[in-house]
Amino acid sequence: xxxxxxxxxxxxxxxxxxxxxxxxxxxxxxxxxxxxxxxxxxxxxxxxxxxxxxxxxxxxxxxxxxxxxxxxxxxxxxxxxxxxxxxxxxxxxxxxxxxxxxxxxxxxxxxxxxxxxxxxxxxxxxxxxxxxxxxxxxxxxxxxxxxxxxxxxxxxxxxxxxxxxxxxxxxxxxxxxxxxxxxxxxxxxxxxxxxxxxxxxxxxxxxxxxxxxxxxxxxxxxxxxxxxxxxxxxxxxxxxxxxxxxxxxxxxxxxxxxxxxxxxxxxxxxxxxxxxxxxxxxxxxxxxxxxxxxxxxxxxxxxxxxxxxxxxxxxxxxxxxxxxxxxxxxxxxxxxxxxxxxxxxxxxxxxxxxxxxxxxxxxxxxxxxxxxxxxxxxxxxxxxxxxxxxxxxxxxxxxxxxxxxxxxxxxx
Numbered sequence: 001x002x003x004x005x006x007x008x009x010x011x012x013x014x015x016x017x018x019x020x021x022x023x024x025x026x027x028x029x030x031x032x033x034x035x036x037x038x039x040x041x042x043x044x045x046x047x048x049x050x051x052x053x054x055x056x057x058x059x060x061x062x063x064x065x066x067x068x069x070x071x072x073x074x075x076x077x078x079x080x081x082x083x084x085x086x087x088x089x090x091x092x093x094x095x096x097x098x099x100x101x102x103x104x105x106x107x108x109x110x111x112x113x114x115x116x117x118x119x120x121x122x123x124x125x126x127x128x129x130x131x132x133x134x135x136x137x138x139x140x141x142x143x144x145x146x147x148x149x150x151x152x153x154x155x156x157x158x159x160x161x162x163x164x165x166x167x168x169x170x171x172x173x174x175x176x177x178x179x180x181x182x183x184x185x186x187x188x189x190x191x192x193x194x195x196x197x198x199x200x201x202x203x204x205x206x207x208x209x210x211x212x213x214x215x216x217x218x219x220x221x222x223x224x225x226x227x228x229x230x231x232x233x234x235x236x237x238x239x240x241x242x243x244x245x246x247x248x249x250x251x252x253x254x255x256x257x258x259x260x261x262x263x264x265x266x267x268x269x270x271x272x273x274x275x276x277x278x279x280x281x282x283x284x285x286x287x288x289x290x291x292x293x294x295x296x297x298x299x300x301x302x303x304x305x306x307x308x309x310x311x312x313x314x315x316x317x318x319x320x321x322x323x324x325x326x327x328x329x330x331x332x333x334x335x336x337x338x339x340x341x342x343x344x345x346x347x348x349x350x351x352x353x354x355x356x357x358x359x360x361x362x363x364x365x366x367x368x369x370x371x372x373x374x375x376x377x378x379x380x381x382x383x384x385x386x387x388x389x390x391x392x393x394x395x396x397x398x399x400x401x402x403x404x405x406x407x408x409x410x411x412x
Contacts, residue, residue, distance in 0.1 A: 213257075
């Protein structure tokens with residue numbers, strides 16, 4: 001094993017599940033290190049008290065156990081800034097897993113500094129994107145930190161070997177963990193992600209039991225759900241006129257999306273490490289938020305700013321997907337995006353119906369929509385139809401020149 005005996009203290013990203021519990025004990029036995037556990041409540045919907053109890057059971061000192069409710073910080077400082085850019089990866093994925101990793105990495109580094117730890121550890125496998133996201137985050141914040149990645153270091157080559165280690169060290173194993181899970185799940189307040197096992201064949205439809213955040217659209221109500229979302233400077237602040245905190249608002253959108261079958265995605269994506277993977281994602285609140293944000297932008301953003309944002313967005317999405325949240329390029333793009341949102345304020349009316357999100361109304365005190373300009377009725381004085389002739393000819397000039405050249409060449 002690649003254990004470095006110089007490590008004295010290590011901060012482990014700890015879920016309380018079997019895998020990270022095995023990692024915890026492995027750090028103690030292989031590194032002889034004092035382990036500090038960090039468990040983040042990002043709205044994954046699980047009770048976190050058992051994680052604390054399990055850490056105590058495995059010999060962690062009470063002062064070395066950190067459990068933090070990060071839901072408000074997660075939505076306010078990570079999810080909302082990302083949605084200001086209308087961010088989607090490869091045209092579809094709303095980056096629910098990707099956007100959570102930098103916050104966890106940041107908190108691990110903060111705890112390492114506070115506790116005098118010389119290493120941090122995560123439980124991501126050697127095939128996925130998360131190892132990259134965690135470790136780039138660590139190094140960006142603490143360049144000389146030692147990173148331990150057990151799945152790249154230890155000699156376990158099967159689940160049976162992991163279970164034998166757990167039994168040897170008296171790590172509790174739930175009955176449903178003795179066999180391999182039918183798929184793996186990552187969840188937070190923005191989304192749930194399911195991958196592996198029954199989902200590995202992209203030609204086969206995902207079983208309905210995989211979905212945990214949404215009703216099947218065909219089982220959703222036969223009547224639409226209509227409500228309003230208020231925005232201020234690009235961020236949602238109220239639903240149906242009721243002001244809400246960021247996490248409370250996203251929770252409410254998740255409920256509305258769940259009940260109407262909104263936010264399902266079955267995707268084969270390109271991982272940063274080079275392979276394709278199939279995932280089933282559910283992002284009910286985020287799907288609504290994306291549509292609503294684009295709706296308010298449609299009347300408040302200038303065409304040039306809107307189109308430039310759309311051009312920058314795929315780059316911004318790749319930066320987040322690949323783990324570079326703390327990079328200079330992300331901060332530079334964020335500054336441009338945030339500048340564009342200064343007047344993205346107003347209200348959007350949303351209709352949800354059997355998996356669909358439709359924007360049916362938008363108003364803003366900063367609206368650029370001018371009914372006098374677009375009306376077909378007589379009396380509009382701001383636009384002279386005859387002006388279009390010169391505009392068209394100038395824009396067609398280069399095409400006419402090229403067409404004349406090609407006509408000459410053809411004649412020759």
